[in-house]
Amino acid sequence: MNVRWLGVFFLILIPTILLAQSRKPKPQRFSAVKISVAPIFVGEIAGLYEQSFSKKTSFEFGLGLLTDNYIKNALQEVVVVNARKVVPGPSASFGLHYYPMTLGENLYFSAEYKYRLYRNKFSQDGGTLITKEYYQRMIPRVGFGYHFYLDKRFFIDFSANLGFALDKRYQVGDLEPIKTIKLNAGIGLKLSYRISKAKE
Numbered sequence: 001m002n003v004r005w006l007g008v009f010f011l012i013l014i015p016t017i018l019l020a021q022s023r024k025p026k027p028q029r030f031s032a033v034k035i036s037v038a039p040i041f042v043g044e045i046a047g048l049y050e051q052s053f054s055k056k057t058s059f060e061f062g063l064g065l066l067t068d069n070y071i072k073n074a075l076q077e078v079v080v081v082n083a084r085k086v087v088p089g090p091s092a093s094f095g096l097h098y099y100p101m102t103l104g105e106n107l108y109f110s111a112e113y114k115y116r117l118y119r120n121k122f123s124q125d126g127g128t129l130i131t132k133e134y135y136q137r138m139i140p141r142v143g144f145g146y147h148f149y150l151d152k153r154f155f156i157d158f159s160a161n162l163g164f165a166l167d168k169r170y171q172v173g174d175l176e177p178i179k180t181i182k183l184n185a186g187i188g189l190k191l192s193y194r195i196s197k198a199k200e
Contacts (some may be wrong), residue, residue, distance in 0.1 A: 030050070031196045033193050034060075034062075036048060036062065036189075037189045038188050042116075043066050046093070047063065048093070052104065058096070060096075061093065065089075065090070084121070084123075084133075085120060089116070089117040089119040093115070104147065104194065108147070109143070110159065111142050112142070118134065118136075119132065120171075139166070142162065155194065156192065157192050161187075165184035166181055167181070
């Protein structure tokens with residue numbers, strides 16, 4: 001008798017729980033693709049993707065291609081020689097965003113890791129001797145940003161950040177790679193498109 005009533009109880013309880021779960025509002029999701037504009041001045045062309053994984057947080061990762069650091073060359077005296085050729089190098093980034101107000105909108109705080117590798121080939125003795133030069137940057141940083149929406153899909157991602165640049169450089173004439181650590185501050189501007197549906 002008790003077993004029978006227990007079975008009836010579960011037959012009523014399980015459909016009730018499933019119905020209640022189905023009626024719960026689905027959590028808001030956020031995803032977007034971006035093109036980073038500001039790094040163009042340091043020779044970087046990068047695309048990024050952002051995806052939420054909770055009600056307030058998201059991750060963002062990006063891949064890019066490096067040519068030459070134009071700002072660094074402009075601030076320093078650089079001897080341009082035909083023997084030095086720029087070789088495209090890789091860049092990558094990964095970050096976490098926290099939105100205190102609305103997911104994917106308005107203000108956010110960030111923690112990010114950035115990697116850049118500039119590369120050159122230096123030819124000597126008529127091209128018979130080639131030295132591979134490089135300038136590597138690893139940048140852990142924190143910051144904040146703001147999403148300024150132009151409509152329901154397109155928006156501009158403004159950001160500012162502060163961290164440390166762990167640099168490693170090797171050029172012709174160096175006996176070994178030179179390592180330095182310095183403070184790094186930067187601003188970001190990304191042209192962005194929201195893939196997920198905007199909150200009404």
